Amino acid sequence: MALFSAAAIGDVQKIQSLIDSEDKSEDSRGVDVNCSDASGKTPLHIASANGHLQTVKCLTNHGAKVNVIDANLQTSVHLCSKKGHLHVVELLVNEGADIKIGDKDGFTALHIASFEGHVDIVKYLVSKGAELERLANDYWTPLHLALNGGHLDLAEYLLTEGANINSCGEGGCTALHAASQTGNIDGVKYLTSQGAEQDKITEDGWTALSLASFRGHLDIVKFLVNEGVEVDKALRNGMTPLCLATEKGHLGIVEVLLNVGANIDDCNRDGLTALHIAASNGHVEIVHHLISKGAHLDKCDKTERTPLFCASQKGHIEIVEYIVNKGAGIEIGNKDGFTALHSASLKGHLDIVKYLVSKGSDLGRLANDYWTPLHLALDGGRLDIAEYLLTEGANINTCGKRGYTALHTASQTGNIDGVKYLTSQGAELDRSTDDGWTALSLASFGGHLDIVKVFVTEGVEVDKALKNGTSPLSLATERGHLGIVEVLLNVGSNIDSCNQVGGTALHNASFKGHLDIVKCLLRKGAQLDKCNNNDRTPLSYASQEGHLEVVEYIVNKGAGIEIGDKDGVTALHIASFKGHLDIVKYLVRKGAQLDICDNNYKTPLSYASQEGHLEVVEYIVNKGAGIEIGDKDGFTALHIASLKGHFDIVKYLVSKGADLWRHANDYWTPSRLAFNGGHLDIHDYLLNREATKIVKPFIGFKEEHYDYLRSTFGSEAFPGLMPQYSRTYDPYLTSPQDSSRSSRKSITEETMIISLDEYSIKVPISPDDVDRAKYITAEALTTIPPDLNLDKDEVIISVGLKLSPPGLQFKTPVEVTVSHSAIFTNPDKAEIVLYTRRTGKIFLLS
Known part of the structure; x- marks a missing residue:
């Protein structure tokens, strides 16, 4: 433009x-x-x-x-x-x-001019009222920035104008910290002369001396120690100025600090001393100087590592030699029992391994987990070190952690050269670990085909199983290593061998969904319907895990789709339970029985309803599954879905005509189960659905009652039905004065149930509760008993019940299940109750 x-x-x-x-x-x-x-x-x-x-x-x-x-x-x-x-x-x-506007970093024009060293602009801005103590986003003031930029003249000017010499910037840094960090010796001297706090620490514990020591500013270190600062003041992580200088390799600063009395064996929070740090970082001269000044050779850190261990781990041969020659202990182990030789072997430092062995380090030394240097060399893939250790006399078959030999380690890590070498040197090929792993098992599990081929060529036992009975074939199958499966089968591995729970390779492949291996196993003759200890088939596992392609292939090869496990659960039950709709559809197309029951009389629909799989429920029902089939407890799909809180399934089943009043064996209805399960939305929904049922006219209704119902609720509905029970209502109590004499008695298997289906009445009676009567009969009352006196505002609106013979008496109250309803001309003042009224010595239940 x-x-x-x-x-x-x-x-x-x-x-x-x-x-x-x-x-x-x-x-x-x-x-x-x-x-x-x-x-x-x-x-x-x-x-x-x-x-x-x-x-x-x-x-x-x-x-x-x-x-x-x-x-x-x-x-x-x-x-x-x-x-x-x-x-x-x-x-x-x-x-x-x-001039007070800050940029995205919070820098004003004064901040920027101070950092850039433009004295004339700084003076002008200050004369115009620029803020000397204005903090940028990182809390830097113009004074910090002037010193960071190395502009001492500006810093002096700002201080004369009133800038605070000890103001804290980012992380608690003062101007002195900034000058020390950037190596501005003149700034350090000037600030010190102006009263800057020399030992002030940042949020992380840095002092001006720490920063100068870490950055290698020897002149500033000398100045500060001459000023008498604390030479051992550490960071929050425990690093002292000596440790910081050592870490960065600043020999001159190390010498200065030690000369003024710095503690040579001070540890950081990990227990590392300056000698640990120098040894680990390979600073040979500093190691020499520290030892000459009396540093502790074998001091251990918090993981019990010595300086020798650190040097061996990092591969610093010169330091290893120097420390050992100065008397360091070569057999000191860390918290895991690893010595310097273990560490060097694992990390692959052959020169250090040779030196330590030449100094007498123990080749067969067992760490806490029984690993030897040989194990660790192979674990780290260092065949050269393994060969050297063996030539020096290491035992090739020494057992380490959980019984692992060097061959086990090489096989597990896929070190083919190590396996070949160890095999050529006489390693025991079929040796088992504590858990029964052989070298072949480990290679099969890890997918190391080349190693498996070496072992089968060497003639190892191909079916030698773990302690849990799992063979190399099953291990390879589980992990999906087709090539290894083929090799093992070609050399005669038992295709149907079982583990301790009866699982075969085909079970494993089906469970994991390895279709290519499933095909291979079936081509080689694996049993399609072989059951494990729980009578589960490969089809059962494939259905459980949702592997449709495996299910299709196995079924097409002739697998039995109706085979149940020890609980009678079939593939369709399992697929429905897991919600695998595609597998459910396939099994149904292949003829699986929709209403097949397991040992608890649960159908696939029951399982899908229990787990909330709406799509499966819809599909099964649309295919003709019976929605009123009850399990051993009498629970239908609607009972189960209500109890479990699956509202969408409840609605669907109701829309398909599920019986809202269906009683389970213990008389629970779906709405009661929903309430018991805390699903009040389902409970209310079911009650509202129950209220829409057309209720049979009741005894005692008058024409004005029906007029009221029709005008209030419409011609197709009567008022809402009350739930049969609530948590606060005890149907056994006849009146308050009877409560002390009444008690609930559980109904035994001998209980008789008298049923009047026309009126939806059920009466469970235990023979033990009847004083006398060989036969008990029940009839619905067609008229109001003359001895039942009603108040003016009362009317009988449900069915009365009369039990015979006359004068029949019960030791305890009788529980009656009865559909009931009520209407009132003034509903706001009405109370609906279900009650019994005692008339003489006979219970009349109204």
């Missing part, structure tokens, strides 16, 4: 020309001097950054806004302060520029 180009080169005439030409245009809206580019910069930003004073004047004279911010939240004043254009800064400030 022409205006930006002119601003960049300071072409005032071009800018004026652009403005003048637009002013003369009849339809012009004028040049927008405040337009911005993609980065949010205006022509004024560009001219200010380039120091074109006259251009800036021209733009501001024509309305350029001085406080517009770009994408970095910087104004024109930020840009010219950074570049050192004092006159432009002055002009902009006189035009109203706000």
